[in-house]
Each structure stands twice: as C-alpha cells, then as structure tokens.
Amino acid sequence: MKHIIAGFVAGAALLQNPAIAGDWSGYVSGQLRAFFEDPADPRQHNTYLSAAAEPRYYESWQGGDQSFDTRLFYRVDQHDDNRTHGDIREMSWTGVYDTFETTVGISKVFWGVAETQHIVDIINQTDLVENIDGEDKLGQPMVKLSTVRDWGIVDFFVLPFFRERTFPGPEGRPRPEVVVDTDSDAIYDFEAGQNHIDLAVRYSHYIGEWEFGLSYFSGIDRLPSDFIPNRFDPTGQPASVVPVYSLINQAGIDGQVFFGDWTWKLEAINKEYRSGVRKGSHTFQSVVGFEYTWVGFTGGASDLGFVVEYHYSDGNKRETIFDNDLATALRFVLNDAQSTEVLAGFTTDADTRTIAGFIEASRRFGQNWLLEAELRTFSGTEEDRPLFSFRFDNFLQVDLAYYY
Secondary structure, three states, rough: HHHHHHHHHOOOOOOHHOOOOEEEEEEEEEEEEEEEOOOOOOOOOOOOEEEEEEEEEEEEOOOOOEEEEEEEEEEEEOOOOOOOOEEEEEEEEEEEEOEEEEEEEEEOOOOOOOEEEEOOOOOEEEEEEOOOOOEEEEEEEEEEEEEEEEOEEEEEEEEEEOOEEOOOOOOOOOOOOEEEOOOOEEOOOOOOHOOOOOOEEEEEEEOOOEEEEEEEEEOOOOOEEEEEEEOOOOOOOOOEEEEEEEEEEEEEEEEEEEEOEEEEEEEEEEEEEEEEHHOEEEEEEEEEEEEEEOOOOOOOOOEEEEEEEEEEEEEOOOOOOOOOEEEEEEEOOOOOOOOOOOEEEEEEEEEOEEEEEEEEEEEEOOOOOEEEEEEEEOOOOOOOOOHHOOOOOOOEEEEEEOOO
C-alpha cells in the first residue's frame, strides 16, 4: 500500500504543476443488481444498488513521446461493505524512445485472446467484488520496459508490491458460501510476503495471419492456493476463511490465426508451485476454440459471431469451474451509431452437466450515455464444486453510465 500512496502523491504533484494541463475524462454510473430467488444466507439481500465513478487525467508532451495517465476508481454499494472500495487503476508515466518504451507507476496490462477466460493474464490482480467474470482488475505497481524490433516485441516487468484479491463481504452477493475474510491478514507461505518482487517477461509477434505471445512469470500467484478457516459457527463448521498465497513460476502461450471470417484461438499455461504445501507440483490449463463471423448476415451492416471454446485443467476441481467445460455463444453486432452489441451463451461442465448461462448487452444513447445489461444463471450445480455457492444466485444487472 505504501507504493500506491507514494504514486498518488507523485501524481497529485504533477497535476498541480501549472506547466502541465492535460485532458480530463471519465464516467459516473449507477447500477442495479437484482436476484430472482432468496439467498442461501439470511445476511444477503435480493436487490443491490451502487454507484461508481472513474475520473481520468491524461497529459502528453514532446510530441507524444512522454505522457502521464491516471485513472481513479471508487464504488459505493448499498449493502456490501467490501464492495464499497476505491482503487488507483492507473497512475503512470510512459516514455517512448528510439528502440524502447518504459512505463513507471501503477498500471494495467492485458494478455490473452480467449473470450470466456484469460488464463495467461496474470500481471494484474482480479477485482472480484466488481464482477464474477474476472474482467475487472486492480492497478499494479510496476516498472515496464519494452523494445520493439522487426522480429517482435519484448516486454520486461518488475512488480514490487502484491495486490490481494478482493472478495465480497458477508452481505455481498453472489459470493462463496463461506465468507472470505479480507479484514484479517492474508497468509503468505514464504518469507517476503506482500513485499515480494515479482518478475515477468513476454515476447509477442505476428507472422502473416498468425499472432502469438510467449510469457513467463515468477512471483506470487494472483489466485489463492488455499483458504484456511479462521472462524467457526456453533456447529463447528467454518464461518469464514483467509486466503493463502504462494509463489509460482508460470509459462504461458497465447495466439490466434485468421482465416477469412474464421479466428482460431489458443491460451495455455503450466504453473509450478514454489512454496507451501504444493511446492514442486504442477498444473496445466488450456483454452482452445474459434469465432466465426457472419458478416452482414441480415443483408445489411449487422454481423453475427459464433463463439466456441473448450476449457481444460488438470488441477483441483474445487478451485475452478473450467476443468472440462464447453462454452458456446452468439455475438450480435449491429454496427450502428449507438454501438449496439449483444453476447449470449452458456458454459457446460462435461462432468456434472452444470450450466452457467449469460447474456451481455450494451447500447449508447447520444454522445455521453451508455446502458449495459447482464443476465447470469446457474443450473444443475453440485456440492463440492465452485458453482454450488451460486445455486440461488441467478441475477440481472443493469448499469447506466454517463461519460464526459
């Protein structure tokens, strides 16, 4: 946290410099999350209202070779104290030189090509209280050095401070049946703890219609390796748990190839645990699939995409829903002035026949308003599997945001 505070102070000093006057932008939004069934835990609720804001300040100079970018985020939730939270999503300086580029500060980096899960994406921690899809990320303190050559792009990362994953509180919904206690200190099964310095490197390139990336990460796994009970109910069952974080080495590959209207995609990782009770063990995960786009399927400007992805993991089945699963979806893009899009599909577990369905839709109104709606359903859930906690948590979420 001290690195985040230092970055905020440095950024505030820049903003007060009269020689620098950049551009302000961002959004404010209101959100309704409504559940169709009563919760499993009486502390939870059927409806949740929240509001969020993300202002952005951006300034560049020396013809764009130097820039400063900051994004601050804050959400207030009606019931869940853990979801009422703030974060520095971005507060970084970037310098571009002849053959290399460097970024210093708090930033976000995305790796991956798949639609339904990004297993290679490990630089930033997941902000799980924002959405269970794992797409929202916390800002990560980093020093990044990139070099661009004819033979590809190489990115080097030094990550000096670990961000713990956010989890919903007792009143939050959806959440695991057993509350993850984020007020107590997390457990690190190695000496350096949260101050461990992580390292990463990625090589990316394209050859004709082929795009690919090779990555290697050595540091603290962004996903807890275990959860340890720290409170018990009167029956002796765990009432809350604390996360355990371990050191890993992760090698990854991601790529896609374009054949006309077809796009074939692959992500795969091999993770080796370097500390704790799992030290020396390995897990392998992969996502492979395709997206076919039917351009102008109505005879006009609209496109229809067919998405199919298969997920495999040889790890613990209690840790991931993506161990032997098939995801299928349709993507409707109207290509109109309002940028109307709809993505609808479901993920089916081949072992348990559990089905997780989703519909995501968005549409702009005028120049400044964006309406987003999301429906998530869970059926056929089984005990001792991650989705069992969500068996009563089918919900609709609606966001209305004003961009300035």
